[in-house]
Amino acid sequence: MLTFFTPGPAALYPTFEKHLQTFVSNQLGSISHRSQQYRDLHKFTVDQLRTLLNVPDTHAILFLGSASEAWERILFSCVELESFHLVNGSFSKKFYDYSNALNKYAHKQEKSMGEGFTASEVVVPEYAELICTTHNETSSGVQMNVAEIHKLKQKNPDKLIAVDMVSSAPYPDLDYKLIDTAFFSIQKAFGLPAGLGVWIVNEKCLKKAETIRQQYSIGAHNDLPTLWKNSLTNETPATPNVMAIYLLGKIAEDLNTIGVKTIRKETEQKAALLYKFIEKQSGYSLFVKEKSQRSQTVIVTNTELPSADIIKAVKEKGMVIGSGYGQFKNSQLRIANFPATSVAQVEELISVLGAL
Amino acid sequence: MLTFFTPGPAALYPTFEKHLQTFVSNQLGSISHRSQQYRDLHKFTVDQLRTLLNVPDTHAILFLGSASEAWERILFSCVELESFHLVNGSFSKKFYDYSNALNKYAHKQEKSMGEGFTASEVVVPEYAELICTTHNETSSGVQMNVAEIHKLKQKNPDKLIAVDMVSSAPYPDLDYKLIDTAFFSIQKAFGLPAGLGVWIVNEKCLKKAETIRQQYSIGAHNDLPTLWKNSLTNETPATPNVMAIYLLGKIAEDLNTIGVKTIRKETEQKAALLYKFIEKQSGYSLFVKEKSQRSQTVIVTNTELPSADIIKAVKEKGMVIGSGYGQFKNSQLRIANFPATSVAQVEELISVLGAL
Numbered sequence: 001m002l003t004f005f006t007p008g009p010a011a012l013y014p015t016f017e018k019h020l021q022t023f024v025s026n027q028l029g030s031i032s033h034r035s036q037q038y039r040d041l042h043k044f045t046v047d048q049l050r051t052l053l054n055v056p057d058t059h060a061i062l063f064l065g066s067a068s069e070a071w072e073r074i075l076f077s078c079v080e081l082e083s084f085h086l087v088n089g090s091f092s093k094k095f096y097d098y099s100n101a102l103n104k105y106a107h108k109q110e111k112s113m114g115e116g117f118t119a120s121e122v123v124v125p126e127y128a129e130l131i132c133t134t135h136n137e138t139s140s141g142v143q144m145n146v147a148e149i150h151k152l153k154q155k156n157p158d159k160l161i162a163v164d165m166v167s168s169a170p171y172p173d174l175d176y177k178l179i180d181t182a183f184f185s186i187q188k189a190f191g192l193p194a195g196l197g198v199w200i201v202n203e204k205c206l207k208k209a210e211t212i213r214q215q216y217s218i219g220a221h222n223d224l225p226t227l228w229k230n231s232l233t234n235e236t237p238a239t240p241n242v243m244a245i246y247l248l249g250k251i252a253e254d255l256n257t258i259g260v261k262t263i264r265k266e267t268e269q270k271a272a273l274l275y276k277f278i279e280k281q282s283g284y285s286l287f288v289k290e291k292s293q294r295s296q297t298v299i300v301t302n303t304e305l306p307s308a309d310i311i312k313a314v315k316e317k318g319m320v321i322g323s324g325y326g327q328f329k330n331s332q333l334r335i336a337n338f339p340a341t342s343v344a345q346v347e348e349l350i351s352v353l354g355a356l
Numbered sequence: 357m358l359t360f361f362t363p364g365p366a367a368l369y370p371t372f373e374k375h376l377q378t379f380v381s382n383q384l385g386s387i388s389h390r391s392q393q394y395r396d397l398h399k400f401t402v403d404q405l406r407t408l409l410n411v412p413d414t415h416a417i418l419f420l421g422s423a424s425e426a427w428e429r430i431l432f433s434c435v436e437l438e439s440f441h442l443v444n445g446s447f448s449k450k451f452y453d454y455s456n457a458l459n460k461y462a463h464k465q466e467k468s469m470g471e472g473f474t475a476s477e478v479v480v481p482e483y484a485e486l487i488c489t490t491h492n493e494t495s496s497g498v499q500m501n502v503a504e505i506h507k508l509k510q511k512n513p514d515k516l517i518a519v520d521m522v523s524s525a526p527y528p529d530l531d532y533k534l535i536d537t538a539f540f541s542i543q544k545a546f547g548l549p550a551g552l553g554v555w556i557v558n559e560k561c562l563k564k565a566e567t568i569r570q571q572y573s574i575g576a577h578n579d580l581p582t583l584w585k586n587s588l589t590n591e592t593p594a595t596p597n598v599m600a601i602y603l604l605g606k607i608a609e610d611l612n613t614i615g616v617k618t619i620r621k622e623t624e625q626k627a628a629l630l631y632k633f634i635e636k637q638s639g640y641s642l643f644v645k646e647k648s649q650r651s652q653t654v655i656v657t658n659t660e661l662p663s664a665d666i667i668k669a670v671k672e673k674g675m676v677i678g679s680g681y682g683q684f685k686n687s688q689l690r691i692a693n694f695p696a697t698s699v700a701q702v703e704e705l706i707s708v709l710g711a712l
Contacts, residue, residue, distance in 0.1 A: 002383055002386075009385060009387060009388065010386060012383075016385075020376070020380065024373060027368075029365060029543075029548070030358075030362065030365050030366060030367055030676070031365060032362060032365065032678075033365065033550070064421070065422065065551075066577075066595065067594075068578075068594035069421060069578075071576070071577065072575065072576045075576070098576035098577065101573060101574075102576050187385075187595055193598060193599040194389070194596060194597055194599075195552075195596075195597030195598075216459070217457060217459045218457075219428065219457070219458070220427070220431070220453070220454035220455075220458050221422075221424050221425050221428035221454065222424075222425075237424070239364065239365065239422065239424075239541065239543055239550040240550060240551075241421075241551030242550055242551075243549040243551060244551060322388075
């Protein structure tokens with residue numbers, strides 16, 4: 001069996017197989033999505049996520065096909081004319097591209113890959129309706145600190161703010177009094193197979209969508225007002241991915257049993273081990289120069305050797321690590337640091353890398 | 357264990373658990389969607405579907421989050437201004453509603469639930485760019501015969517035609533020389549948990565999308581040109597539901613081993629048993645009057661007793677059947693007739709219903 005340290009699809013959470021077996025044994029793949037049995041299952045997952053991520057009742061927790069779909073649905077719902085994007089890698093850039101593809105006027109403030117943003121340096125255009133931030137840029141291993149995201153909203157209280165936390169949730173401790181919408185997918189830190197996006201969104205976004213709809217299309221499939229209305233009875237507009245929603249609820253319950261504070265502490269502990277290794281080991285160097293902007297969940301290192309050689313050698317020892325992204329494919333490694341992998345497994349990876 | 361005769365989510369295909377176990381054992385939930393291993397898996401599924409549904413190379417086979425998403429993507433890609441819909445139930449109506457929600461001008465020709473369309477009676481508006489048909493109306497158990505769909509295209513060769521076969525594929529033997537686009541979901545006749553839509557689409561639709569894009573948005577997420585381009589290398593734009601794509605390929609392979617002709621013949625044989633029972637049994641009567649328009653995959657019967665009572669009594673015998681849809685919830689039953697349930701199981705259901 002291989003241990004995956006890839007940034008998504010990633011290692012499956014240790015209890016995944018057990019929960020999958022329960023799903024199969026209870027024939028949950030065949031239940032009606034309009035039955036009380038489904039509504040109870042749906043509510044369980046939403047409740048567990050609310051606890052884990054500390055999401056108040058002002059926000060709905062909705063299910064989509066993927067986090068990429070969330071980009072589109074947020075732009076449809078929250079932007080009549082103009083959006084604003086902090087772009088510092090491939091995924092924040094895609095959020096920006098989506099806005100253009102919807103014929104919105106998309107502003108951006110851009111930095112090179114490996115660099116991050118602080119609230120004080122961000123200049124939000126006057127007519128931008130939505131500020132799009134990326135808590136964790138999966139392509140470069142840069143994080144925007146939660147405190148900076150909060151400050152950005154405090155400086156721009158009249159604008160909506162969105163947080164892409166695809167490859168970091170449940171790590172970021174967002175204050176939903178300040179965050180209008182956020183989203184993630186389940187094949188990263190939740191350790192599940194891909195196929196579900198989770199969209200957290202408040203009533204301000206709903207009202208905005210209802211206003212925009214009077215003049216522009218806000219999409220037809222999974223539009224916010226319809227999703228919201230269905231969520232009130234723990235349902236979805238169309239047949240959802242019941243299997244993924246069930247498994248997500250059970251994994252969230254497991255994480256709640258451990259406690260999100262412990263999860264976050266362990267994440268930081270494992271990240272510290274990896275960063276320390278990169279700093280001291282010859283042949284490796286840190287890509288993200290600013291320490292406070294180094295991701296806790298996707299650790300990126302430059303490599304002197306072609307990274308493909310390292311990936312191959314590590315795989316022979318039973319571990320899978322990720323290549324760099326795009327132009328850095330063969331000169332960097334990306335090592336996921338999600339709850340599914342233990343401190344012991346990270347130590348083993350470090351020992352293998354050190355012995356190459 | 358319950359036997360599900362519900363119209364979706366439906367009974368899981370008998371080999372589902374075996375394939376799921378292989379997926380888990382081979383750790384396919386963690387593989388990169390940009391790896392050769394994934395591309396081989398993707399290609400396997402596409403190839404098996406091509407064989408099963410006789411889809412030529414002129415058409416791409418693409419993956420979406422659900423069939424409902426396909427409604428939206430087809431309208432974005434194939435309709436600049438005006439669409440035309442044959443509406444005779446809740447799902448054909450939703451296709452029409454989606455067009456309005458995208459601010460297209462949606463024309464419709466409407467019939468009551470339980471009634472169907474023939475090509476000769478359809479009047480296609482002059483400026484409609486796309487004709488939207490529903491092969492199998494899941495809400496009412498009405499099918500539009502494949503020959504009538506083909507005729508409709510032959511009479512309107514300059515228009516694009518779309519076929520919703522959500523709750524019938526692989527039953528309809530479509531001639532893709534005449535069909536521009538068609539789609540289905542996997543939680544119906546393919547006997548899998550929900551979470552994937554399959555979109556079959558030809559180059560004419562692609563060209564149309566590229567033309568529309570010069571002036572209007574064709575969506576941002578899973579837009580046709582991007583999906584198409586990615587499919588050329590057996591990839592998807594975003595991380596796909598790898599589990600569902602894998603399982604679909606294996607089930608399609610199993611169906612190919614049996615042979616689609618045999619599958620279709622067995623479907624007709626089981627449907628005939630059910631319709632014969634409904635006709636002769638007191639307390640039951642056929643909802644769809646026109647024999648040739650009776651669905652082979654979702655059998656609908658009126659009931660004299662409240663259908664909830666029958667559903668409850670049948671469940672005590674270990675079988676689950678569907679209620680009527682919408683206004684017919686308590687006066688009809690919907691019985692799915694998909695490949696996952698055998699002739700023997702259908703005979704058992706009939707015997708239980710007959711003994712109530």
